[in-house]
Amino acid sequence: MSSSDGPGPELSRNLVYLLKHAHLRMAELTGDAVAPHGIDGRELGVLLSLTGREPASQQQAAQRLGIDRTTMVAMLDALEGKGLVSRHPHAEDRRRNVVELTDAGRETLHLATEANNAAERDFLAPLTPEAAEHLRTALQKLVLPPDD
Amino acid sequence: MSSSDGPGPELSRNLVYLLKHAHLRMAELTGDAVAPHGIDGRELGVLLSLTGREPASQQQAAQRLGIDRTTMVAMLDALEGKGLVSRHPHAEDRRRNVVELTDAGRETLHLATEANNAAERDFLAPLTPEAAEHLRTALQKLVLPPDD
DNA sequence: TATTGTTATACTCTATAACTATA
DNA sequence: TATAGTTATAGAGTATAACAATA
Numbered sequence: 001m002s003s004s005d006g007p008g009p010e011l012s013r014n015l016v017y018l019l020k021h022a023h024l025r026m027a028e029l030t031g032d033a034v035a036p037h038g039i040d041g042r043e044l045g046v047l048l049s050l051t052g053r054e055p056a057s058q059q060q061a062a063q064r065l066g067i068d069r070t071t072m073v074a075m076l077d078a079l080e081g082k083g084l085v086s087r088h089p090h091a092e093d094r095r096r097n098v099v100e101l102t103d104a105g106r107e108t109l110h111l112a113t114e115a116n117n118a119a120e121r122d123f124l125a126p127l128t129p130e131a132a133e134h135l136r137t138a139l140q141k142l143v144l145p146p147d148d
Numbered sequence: 149m150s151s152s153d154g155p156g157p158e159l160s161r162n163l164v165y166l167l168k169h170a171h172l173r174m175a176e177l178t179g180d181a182v183a184p185h186g187i188d189g190r191e192l193g194v195l196l197s198l199t200g201r202e203p204a205s206q207q208q209a210a211q212r213l214g215i216d217r218t219t220m221v222a223m224l225d226a227l228e229g230k231g232l233v234s235r236h237p238h239a240e241d242r243r244r245n246v247v248e249l250t251d252a253g254r255e256t257l258h259l260a261t262e263a264n265n266a267a268e269r270d271f272l273a274p275l276t277p278e279a280a281e282h283l284r285t286a287l288q289k290l291v292l293p294p295d296d
Numbered sequence: 297t298a299t300t301g302t303t304a305t306a307c308t309c310t311a312t313a314a315c316t317a318t319a
Numbered sequence: 320t321a322t323a324g325t326t327a328t329a330g331a332g333t334a335t336a337a338c339a340a341t342a
Contacts, residue, residue, distance in 0.1 A: 015178075019287065095324070097324070143169045217301075
């Protein structure tokens with residue numbers, strides 16, 4: 001019976017299959033890792049999209065993350081409710097909200113990032129450190145805009 | 149303005165982010181590639197789960213693909229309706245359905261697989277052939293059961 | 297009692313369309 | 320007219336619970 005359990009040779013080489021399940025597993029590990037810090041994996045993504053750059057409007061943050069601006073609204077509602085993010089009207093264009101991390105948001109981001117790094121190390125444990133870094137750079141070439 | 153478009157340095161190294169968007173992009177390319185053959189990308193996955201192995205029950209096929217057996221029901225309904233798959237009661241255990249590709253299913257699988265391979269080549273174009281193969285084997289080590 | 301397929305249902309994630317306020 | 324944020328809504332994709340048939 002256990003000889004019928006695996007995906008089979010065709011599925012095992014299929015990129016959609018491999019990427020889907022790699023993402024599902026890594027997302028679950030990240031979610032479990034950051035949960036003790038009061039956020040979920042998607043919220044960590046939003047916090048990451050707000051750091052290491054100039055302050056962003058909600059729309060810019062959504063573009064950085066690759067999600068819709070309407071999806072961003074609910075995520076910022078939750079993060080603002082937790083005191084991790086602040087929204088202020090833009091000085092020169094009052095249609096926009098400037099979204100920034102609060103001090104608590106920076107602290108949560110710091111702790112959650114460490115937890116996520118540990119989850120990534122667990123996930124990548126079957127690979128050598130060199131193979132793990134090659135995987136990351138290969139994914140970057142496939143996903144990031146070519147001018148990066 | 150375009151200097152604020154990319155994901156930023158933190159997100160660019162985050163594995164969940166990279167895997168999510170790699171999967172989304174590859175899934176879209178595959179879906180577009182196989183659509184002319186009358187199936188979508190998820191249905192190609194089901195067809196792949198039924199080939200290269202002994203005939204499977206619905207539950208076994210679902211396990212190979214990594215989806216729930218209740219999800220498999222609707223997918224097989226659709227594929228059976230298109231004449232690509234057949235369901236027959238198992239000879240020795242009439243609780244089970246033996247699921248097999250029909251001749252039309254094998255033909256569709258053949259054509260859709262070629263289309264999918266072309267889509268994978270497009271997706272992997274930013275990498276050298278060696279880097280692409282390393283990516284695939286790295287993902288296999290991360291996703292497949294260790295006894296494979 | 298346990299398992300396979302099935303159905304009904306609900307939940308998560310996401311996007312589209314329409315509204316408002318500003319520009 | 321166009322854009323940023325918001326709301327309401329709908330569509331994928333998925334899983335959980337309960338049921339019938341069979342073991």
